[in-house]
Amino acid sequence: MSRVYNFSAGPACLPEEVLREAAADMLDYKGTGMGVMEMSHRTPEFEEILHTAESDLRELMGIPENYKVLFLQGGGWQQFSAVPMNLVRNGKADYIVTGQWAKKAAEEAEKYLTVNRVASSADRNFSYIPDCSDLPIDEDADYVYICQNNTIFGTKYPKLPDTKGKTLVADVSSMFLSEPIPVNEYGVIYAGVQKNAGPAGLVVSIIREDLIRDDVPAFVPTMLKWKTQADADSLFNTPNCWAIYICGLVFKWLKAKGGLSVMKAENEKKSSLLYSFLDQSEMFKGTVEKNSRSLMNIPFITGNKELDAKFIAASKAAGFENLKGHRVVGGMRASLYNAVPYRAVEDLIGFMEEFEKRER
Ligand SMILES: *Cc1c(COP(=O)(O)O)cnc(C)c1O
Numbered sequence: 001m002s003r004v005y006n007f008s009a010g011p012a013c014l015p016e017e018v019l020r021e022a023a024a025d026m027l028d029y030k031g032t033g034m035g036v037m038e039m040s041h042r043t044p045e046f047e048e049i050l051h052t053a054e055s056d057l058r059e060l061m062g063i064p065e066n067y068k069v070l071f072l073q074g075g076g077w078q079q080f081s082a083v084p085m086n087l088v089r090n091g092k093a094d095y096i097v098t099g100q101w102a103k104k105a106a107e108e109a110e111k112y113l114t115v116n117r118v119a120s121s122a123d124r125n126f127s128y129i130p131d132c133s134d135l136p137i138d139e140d141a142d143y144v145y146i147c148q149n150n151t152i153f154g155t156k157y158p159k160l161p162d163t164k165g166k167t168l169v170a171d172v173s174s175m176f177l178s179e180p181i182p183v184n185e186y187g188v189i190y191a192g193v194q195k196n197a198g199p200a201g202l203v204v205s206i207i208r209e210d211l212i213r214d215d216v217p218a219f220v221p222t223m224l225k226w227k228t229q230a231d232a233d234s235l236f237n238t239p240n241c242w243a244i245y246i247c248g249l250v251f252k253w254l255k256a257k258g259g260l261s262v263m264k265a266e267n268e269k270k271s272s273l274l275y276s277f278l279d280q281s282e283m284f285k286g287t288v289e290k291n292s293r294s295l296m297n298i299p300f301i302t303g304n305k306e307l308d309a310k311f312i313a314a315s316k317a318a319g320f321e322n323l324k325g326h327r328v329v330g331g332m333r334a335s336l337y338n339a340v341p342y343r344a345v346e347d348l349i350g351f352m353e354e355f356e357k358r359e360r
Contacts (some may be wrong), residue, residue, distance in 0.1 A: 005344040008322035009151055009297060010174065010195040013339040018249040038244045041238050049241075050234065053248035060254055063183050063206060070205045070226065071234040071244050076101070076173050076192035078224070079203055080108035083145065083169055083188065084292055085220045087211060090140040094118045096161060099126040099150035100328065101171060106145070108268060112217075113142065119161075125329070126153040128289040132161030138208045143167040143187060149175035149294050151195065152326040154287065154333065156294040160185060166212065174296050176204070178338060179264035186209050193243065196296070196337045197250050202243035255339070263338055267295045270345045274298055277349045283307075283356040292332060301331030309333060320348055 006013040026035050032045055039046050054069050061101035063069060072078070083105070084093060091113045095106040097120040106115050116138055119130040135238035137144060144163040149156040160168065167187035176191035183189065188207050205226070212226045222228050228236050254263060275293060278286040278300055287299045302308050308331045312324050325333040336345060 004319045004321045005340070005347065006321050007334040007336070007340065007344075007348075009326070009333060009335045010192075011036065011200045012335060012337050013197055014198070014246070015250065015253050015339045018246065018253050021249055022246060026151075037242050039241065041235060041241050045094075046241060047235075049245050049248055050239075052164060053244055053251055056248065056251035056255060057204070060177065060260055061181070061183055061206070066209050067183060068207050068209060068212060068226075068230045070207065070229045071247075072203050072205055072229060074242050075194075075201060075203055076171060076190070077104075077108075079171070079190045079205060080105040080114075082205075082224045082226065083143070083190075084109040084112040085224055086213065086216055086226045087142045087143050087167065087169070088113045088217065091142070091296075092138050092140050093117065093143050093184060094135070094137055094163075094166070095145045096120070096130070096132060096135070097122065098129055098155060098157075099153045100326075101151065101173075102145070102147040105147065109145070116141070118144070126150065126155065127287055127292075129155050129157050129292040132157070132159075135161060135164075137164040137166055141166050143169045145156055145169045145171075147171040147173075149173075149178075149296055150298075151297050151335075152300040152333075153329060154294045154297045155289075155292040156296075158291050167208075174335075175294070177250075177260060177263065178267050178296055180260040187294060191241060193247055196339075198247035199240075199243045201281045202240045202247065203259070264295075266342070267336065267338070270340065270342055271295045271298060272333060272335070273342075273345050273349065277352065281352070281356060283360065284332075284352060287331070295336055297333060297335050299325050299329050299331060299333040301325070301329075305330065307359065310359070311352075314355060315348075315351060318351055320344075320351060 027034050039156040094116045097117050109115050118135045121130050144166045148170045169188040173192040174195040176196045189273050190205040193202045212230045214227050229328050315323050323332045
């Protein structure tokens, strides 16, 4: 067996310890004689997996009592619809468009309410986060929506926007558990877990209780109504048991490493190593303005498409996987999620230095 360095943006690298533990449990989870995939979600064993995952997540993120934690299906995309469906009241919402995912979320929300795009960074291909200190927030806005870390463009909000008292909703998929965040400043936080915490198909939504309402529009599907899911403690129907189990193992791994402040320090160390290399390289350049840089997703280019393609092929052959950038940015992208070791970044930079010398 040999494992590669995996820089995928998602589904992405998971901690090797977690994969080993899951492999060991595969046929016989703690003496039950069956694996977690084969187990009813109504058994005490699974209920314990679910409750432990929730309490570990609460501890890691410091989630206050008055927030519910929901383990839902349908990925990030389904929350693009669930957010307007559950929060619509005055029929208006303000969206800050900083990339593909915020754009898609705004388009989806437009089916259910009037969307005001109060800021955007489309003018420079989403290479920065706009100033959000004094936005024209609508007095009647039901919420203000952001995608806090832009997976494709590699930007992250240097600080949260001033929502002028309106409920802040954030898609944190690609920065989930990468650093501490002040949960009480948000109304809704959600994350598709396949970026930084587990297998695809599970989304964790952390929602302030007063935003979980029964009086949503009549057309809202039972499954998309947060109240349904909250009342049933994420067991309204069969949840994604396997993904919840793996996330639970990742939460334990994060706790054992010392929690999110430790992760933040590690992630800063990894990303600054790559950013410093890019800042001095004559061949490779980062595409994002300095104060908007993501800790997790780092796009870079050579400025020459053929050279980019040559680099991607050569890096793959050398054991650095999934460095091809998203088609809307081009070039390369290294996603340095929690499970990507420091050594992977050091070795990548060593490879880039050699490539630069050879190809100059
Ligand atoms: C990947 C991603 C999504 C989409 O997630 P799905 O689970 O594929 O629906 C949404 N938002 C962000 C920020 C993402 O990175």
